[in-house]
Amino acid sequence: MSTLPKTLTLDTSTSRANPTPQPMKRLTVPRIRQRKGGEPIVMLTAYTVRMAQLLDPHCDMLLVGDSLAQVIYGLPHTVGVTMDMMALHGAAVVRGSYHAAVIVDMPFGSYEGSPEQAFHNAARLLKETGAAAVKVEGGKVLAPTIEFLTQRGIPVMGHVGLTPQAVNILGGYGVRGKSEEEARSIVEDAVAVARSSSRACSNRSRSRLPRRSRARRSGSARRRSATARCWSPTTCSACSNASPNSSNAIRTWAVS
Numbered sequence: 001m002s003t004l005p006k007t008l009t010l011d012t013s014t015s016r017a018n019p020t021p022q023p024m025k026r027l028t029v030p031r032i033r034q035r036k037g038g039e040p041i042v043m044l045t046a047y048t049v050r051m052a053q054l055l056d057p058h059c060d061m062l063l064v065g066d067s068l069a070q071v072i073y074g075l076p077h078t079v080g081v082t083m084d085m086m087a088l089h090g091a092a093v094v095r096g097s098y099h100a101a102v103i104v105d106m107p108f109g110s111y112e113g114s115p116e117q118a119f120h121n122a123a124r125l126l127k128e129t130g131a132a133a134v135k136v137e138g139g140k141v142l143a144p145t146i147e148f149l150t151q152r153g154i155p156v157m158g159h160v161g162l163t164p165q166a167v168n169i170l171g172g173y174g175v176r177g178k179s180e181e182e183a184r185s186i187v188e189d190a191v192a193v194a195r196s197s198s199r200a201c202s203n204r205s206r207s208r209l210p211r212r213s214r215a216r217r218s219g220s221a222r223r224r225s226a227t228a229r230c231w232s233p234t235t236c237s238a239c240s241n242a243s244p245n246s247s248n249a250i251r252t253w254a255v256s
Contacts, residue, residue, distance in 0.1 A: 028132060043060065066108070114145075118149060
């Protein structure tokens with residue numbers, strides 16, 4: 001039997017009473033933003049209480065991804081994910097964690113229609129899960145929606161590059177950003193998302209911009225408080241020192 005004290009604490013960031021192994025405050029979006037340019041932030045995906053329990057001590061953020069479509073439900077893609085699925089799994093991950101900030105994916109069709117639709121569904125997810133923020137896929141087109149949400153108290157993580165919810169348009173899950181034109185478009189999407197007050201941005205791409213172009217783009221972005229230090233072990237495609245060997249891995253950027 002464990003000798004760790006079991007303490008019922010009220011987490012002021014989520015207003016949830018959680019029995020935790022030790023009294024501690026859950027990380028919040030403002031606290032994570034304060035680490036911009038400092039120590040790299042660890043973020044992993046969780047779908048269940050048990051996954052959250054195992055990963056939480058090692059993470060600053062836990063993402064409840066709509067990839068649960070394939071991982072949990074055996075679906076061919078994420079298009080079929082519903083709000084009910086995300087709400088149930090998001091609440092499970094919050095219950096199974098006590099340290100990491102929990103981010104919940106908004107499913108396909110729940111935010112693209114209008115900013116008002118996005119707010120209605122995002123508010124539901126935060127209410128029913130106790131999560132710290134939501135994540136949406138899209139670049140320049142979604143920037144007004146992201147701004148609408150953040151101005152109304154909903155922290156948003158952006159997602160550019162490979163956007164799985166657009167699989168029917170993209171025709172598959174191939175690497176994005178291999179050509180100079182596509183890489184530039186992804187960087188422009190990231191800047192647009194950042195300028196819309198997104199709290200972070202997940203980038204799935206592989207940039208092949210010339211080093212000089214990357215440096216110039218990165219400097220311009222920093223002047224607009226758009227992108228800063230990459231949160232991942234490898235730098236992102238908008239950084240001036242982007243790794244030429246970076247793959248299709250997720251990279252998360254801290255933004256203002």
